[in-house]
Amino acid sequence: MGEHGQKRLIRKLDLERFLSTIKPHPSPRASLEQYTTSEAVAATMLHLAAYTYSDIVGKRVLDLGCGTGRLSLGAAFLGAESVVGVDIDKTAIKTATENTAKASLDTGVDWVVGDIDAVTGSFDTVLQNPPFGVQKRAADRRFLAKALEVGNVVYSLHNHPYTDTRTLSRLKASGGGLLQDAPSPFIQRFAEEHDGRVEAVFTLPLVIPRMFDFHTKARQEIVIDLYVIRRISHLTA
Numbered sequence: 001m002g003e004h005g006q007k008r009l010i011r012k013l014d015l016e017r018f019l020s021t022i023k024p025h026p027s028p029r030a031s032l033e034q035y036t037t038s039e040a041v042a043a044t045m046l047h048l049a050a051y052t053y054s055d056i057v058g059k060r061v062l063d064l065g066c067g068t069g070r071l072s073l074g075a076a077f078l079g080a081e082s083v084v085g086v087d088i089d090k091t092a093i094k095t096a097t098e099n100t101a102k103a104s105l106d107t108g109v110d111w112v113v114g115d116i117d118a119v120t121g122s123f124d125t126v127l128q129n130p131p132f133g134v135q136k137r138a139a140d141r142r143f144l145a146k147a148l149e150v151g152n153v154v155y156s157l158h159n160h161p162y163t164d165t166r167t168l169s170r171l172k173a174s175g176g177g178l179l180q181d182a183p184s185p186f187i188q189r190f191a192e193e194h195d196g197r198v199e200a201v202f203t204l205p206l207v208i209p210r211m212f213d214f215h216t217k218a219r220q221e222i223v224i225d226l227y228v229i230r231r232i233s234h235l236t237a
């Protein structure tokens, strides 16, 4: 057991504190939608996966489009058996490697520079905050298809169909800033066509700081959905 005691239940606040030490991309590119997952969203995603669904501790985890490693390192911090992070961008992986060295965790992370299309193998759990497809249409669909090909369960962030002040206020009033929602018919159908069953959808706010020239505000709050999708053939195996 390491200095962080990964096998013990870790409080969400401690996880969030750990995630806040992970450096974001030094020169993010809009074309790759290189937004860092906020520590609040990453902590919610990882905590749910670990302690509501038992999908992190002792599991083989893959992070598709890992960026500088927030989700991968969070999974390692919580006690995953092994973690692989894949990103197409060399600088993101270089920063992820530096973040790993600072974190001193028991679970090592294998960092891979490459396109997600090249990923093969078999994983218990796939985590991903894919490009939402703002720059390249349907970019998130490619990620979902790959995740369901190699993973038994997928935790995937997607754009909520709309962001409005009423939904944002409802989320704030909900305390934890998390509501359950119905899946979008499109993602549900896509999942089913790829051997997946949507187990839950959680709606939550994501704050995006100003990163690119086309951002007009210092910070923008949007609504996103966290999908939990299980592979049907694994459920029935």
Ligand SMILES: C[S@@+](CC[C@H](N)C(=O)[O-])C[C@H]1O[C@@H](n2cnc3c(N)ncnc32)[C@H](O)[C@@H]1O
Pocket: 032, 033, 034, 035, 036, 037, 064, 065, 066, 067, 068, 069, 070, 071, 086, 087, 088, 089, 092, 114, 115, 116, 117, 128, 129, 130, 131
């Ligand atoms: C929204 S960012 C998420 C970053 C990271 N997961 C995080 O939580 O901070 C999407 C990431 O996907 C990567 N990406 C985009 N297209 C990719 C592809 N075809 N193969 C691998 N990575 C890709 C980008 O470089 C970027 O780091």
